Amino acid sequence: MLPELTSILYQFGTNAAFLLLSALGLIVILGMMNIINLAHGEFMMLGAYAASFVVHRGMPFPLAVIMAFFATALFGIVLERLVIRRFYGRELGALVTTWGISLILAQGALLLFGPYMPPIPIPGGAVSVGVFSFSVYWLILIGISVVLVAGLALVYRATRFGLQARATMQNPIIARSLGIRTGQIYMLTFGLGAGLAGLSGALLAPTTSIAPYMGQQFVAPAFITVVVGGGANVIAGAVGSSAFLSLIETPVSLTLGTFYGTMALLVMALMVIRVLPAGISSLGARLRPIVAR
Amino acid sequence: MILEVNDLRSGYATGDVLQGVSLALEGPGIVGVIGRNGMGKTTLMRTIIGLLPARHGTIRLRGEDVTRLRAEDRARSGVGYVPQGRGMFAGMSVLDNLRTGLFINDGRREAQFDLVYGYFPFLRQRAKQLAGTLSGGQQEMLALARALIGGPDLLLLDEPSDGVQPSIIDEIGDFLTNLVYAQGVAVLIVEQNVDLIRRVVDRAHVLEKGRIVATLAGETIRDGELLAEHLAI
Ligand SMILES: Nc1ncnc2c1ncn2[C@@H]1O[C@H](COP(=O)(O)OP(=O)(O)OP(=O)(O)O)[C@@H](O)[C@H]1O
Ligand SMILES: [Mg+2]
Numbered sequence: 286m287l288p289e290l291t292s293i294l295y296q297f298g299t300n301a302a303f304l305l306l307s308a309l310g311l312i313v314i315l316g317m318m319n320i321i322n323l324a325h326g327e328f329m330m331l332g333a334y335a336a337s338f339v340v341h342r343g344m345p346f347p348l349a350v351i352m353a354f355f356a357t358a359l360f361g362i363v364l365e366r367l368v369i370r371r372f373y374g375r376e377l378g379a380l381v382t383t384w385g386i387s388l389i390l391a392q393g394a395l396l397l398f399g400p401y402m403p404p405i406p407i408p409g410g411a412v413s414v415g416v417f418s419f420s421v422y423w424l425i426l427i428g429i430s431v432v433l434v435a436g437l438a439l440v441y442r443a444t445r446f447g448l449q450a451r452a453t454m455q456n457p458i459i460a461r462s463l464g465i466r467t468g469q470i471y472m473l474t475f476g477l478g479a480g481l482a483g484l485s486g487a488l489l490a491p492t493t494s495i496a497p498y499m500g501q502q503f504v505a506p507a508f509i510t511v512v513v514g515g516g517a518n519v520i521a522g523a524v525g526s527s528a529f530l531s532l533i534e535t536p537v538s539l540t541l542g543t544f545y546g547t548m549a550l551l552v553m554a555l556m557v558i559r560v561l562p563a564g565i566s567s568l569g570a571r572l573r574p575i576v577a578r
Numbered sequence: 579m580i581l582e583v584n585d586l587r588s589g590y591a592t593g594d595v596l597q598g599v600s601l602a603l604e605g606p607g608i609v610g611v612i613g614r615n616g617m618g619k620t621t622l623m624r625t626i627i628g629l630l631p632a633r634h635g636t637i638r639l640r641g642e643d644v645t646r647l648r649a650e651d652r653a654r655s656g657v658g659y660v661p662q663g664r665g666m667f668a669g670m671s672v673l674d675n676l677r678t679g680l681f682i683n684d685g686r687r688e689a690q691f692d693l694v695y696g697y698f699p700f701l702r703q704r705a706k707q708l709a710g711t712l713s714g715g716q717q718e719m720l721a722l723a724r725a726l727i728g729g730p731d732l733l734l735l736d737e738p739s740d741g742v743q744p745s746i747i748d749e750i751g752d753f754l755t756n757l758v759y760a761q762g763v764a765v766l767i768v769e770q771n772v773d774l775i776r777r778v779v780d781r782a783h784v785l786e787k788g789r790i791v792a793t794l795a796g797e798t799i800r801d802g803e804l805l806a807e808h809l810a811i
Contacts, residue, residue: 298690449678455667455668459661461626461648461649461650461653462650463681463682463725464682464683464684465650466650
């Protein structure tokens with residue numbers, strides 16, 4: 286019984302961690318700047334490329350992951366200064382622009398590096414409980430997602446940047462009139478979102494093949510997680526939605542296979558959006574008055 | 579000279595609202611801007627803080643020309659702005675709202691938490707409450723405290739009595755007179771409430787169709803009927 290339970294928990298954890306890692310960078314940019322970043326998958330690809338590039342030149346994988354964060358963050362900041370900032374307040378413009386950027390990045394990667402980058406072997410081995418064996422690396426990824434979410438919540442709750450970013454998100458005009466340099470906040474937020482996408486791309490790189498269009502596989506789950514999570518509290522929403530979605534996906538995948546697991550994910554996402562158009566995080570706001578009564 | 583506005587013009591896509599406004603705040607004290615609805619009072623305040631660009635004329639803070647400076651940089655040079663309608667960050671706590679005022683003056687002064695808690699003790703008790711759940715009067719006081727906490731030299735207040743019950747308007751009036759006396763702050767206040775104007779201002783400029791058409795001071799400002807005339811439709 287215990288091994289089975291561990292196995293189910295492990296599956297649940299890996300599914301949730303995959304959704305969360307895929308979505309984090311997207312969530313920061315969407316939640317804080319109201320920009321739908323269609324280049325999110327390509328930012329993840331950049332992170333994976335950066336990691337693969339340095340790992341095969343002798344850098345230890347953990348360092349490569351950190352380097353991938355800073356490299357994509359820097360790339361995001363440059364992109365924000367040159368292009369994105371011209372489209373604030375014009376959501377459709379930003380959408381088309383990031384789509385264009387995604388095409389350029391994927392094509393550029395293909396031209397520069399060819400159809401494949403050398404893969405990164407999965408670090409760590411496996412542990413077994415009963416007849417089941419679990420990948421140590423996925424266990425680490427589950428831990429890292431927890432740390433990332435906690436760290437992000439801390440940054441937004443407890444730092445000067447977080448305070449300014451929340452104020453900017455609520456009302457940029459009032460924020461400016463109080464001396465908050467919203468331009469810098471947007472730049473850093475976009476950099477943070479891009480950096481997180483790159484970090485996730487590097488972290489997930491060993492689990493997949495590293496190719497120009499690898500970003501695609503993360504984009505759909507990322508958007509589903511974000512939409513189901515909603516915007517009332519983006520970080521809590523993402524945690525809630527990735528937990529909820531994997532709660533549905535896991536048993537279906539285990540019994541019927543991964544294809545039906547993904548189908549279940551999509552169907553659940555549609556149902557949640559139908560019932561709670563503002564996402565899971567709006568539950569908090571809805572419940573508060575009821576609890577207070 | 580704390581604030582000097584000279585021949586200011588600004589407005590919207592529909593045309594100029596301000597048609598050449600000049601005024602000055604020499605030092606600590608309270609100067610009023612009064613006028614009927616739609617005369618350009620809010621436009622004037624937004625142009626002084628920098629949320630609307632000046633199309634003509636100059637704005638000087640302590641002698642320095644800030645006409646081309648962005649709003650955030652003007653605020654950082656020591657201007658606290660309380661917009662009409664209060665501009666709360668409704669989804670943030672009372673304490674976080676206060677903290678967003680700390681960048682005024684670019685952190686050159688200590689955060690004046692004790693000062694604002696002294697004036698408005700409820701802010702300490704309700705520190706964790708969401709600002710959007712406060713009453714209108716409490717929100718106004720939070721907006722005043724937020725503009726004050728960073729230690730500005732100049733406060734720009736746009737109709738602080740708007741949507742506030744009379745007893746709290748009196749409280750705000752006492753707060754303002756005390757503030758000028760104790761802290762040496764200069765205040766430019768837009769108001770339509772006759773009682774509040776009579777209580778607090780040293781002089782008042784009457785704004786009509788984007789121009790200053792009269793300035794009331796001394797005896798005339800205590801004359802409620804004259805004031806009401808300038809505010810009536
Ligand atoms: N965003 C805007 N776009 C176009 N016109 C505007 C805008 N805001 C205000 N106006 C116009 O500019 C004029 C002055 O408006 P303003 O808000 O400065 O008046 P006010 O004196 O503050 O009025 P109130 O007492 O109602 O607050 C009005 O005719 C108003 O309709
Ligand atoms: Mg107004």
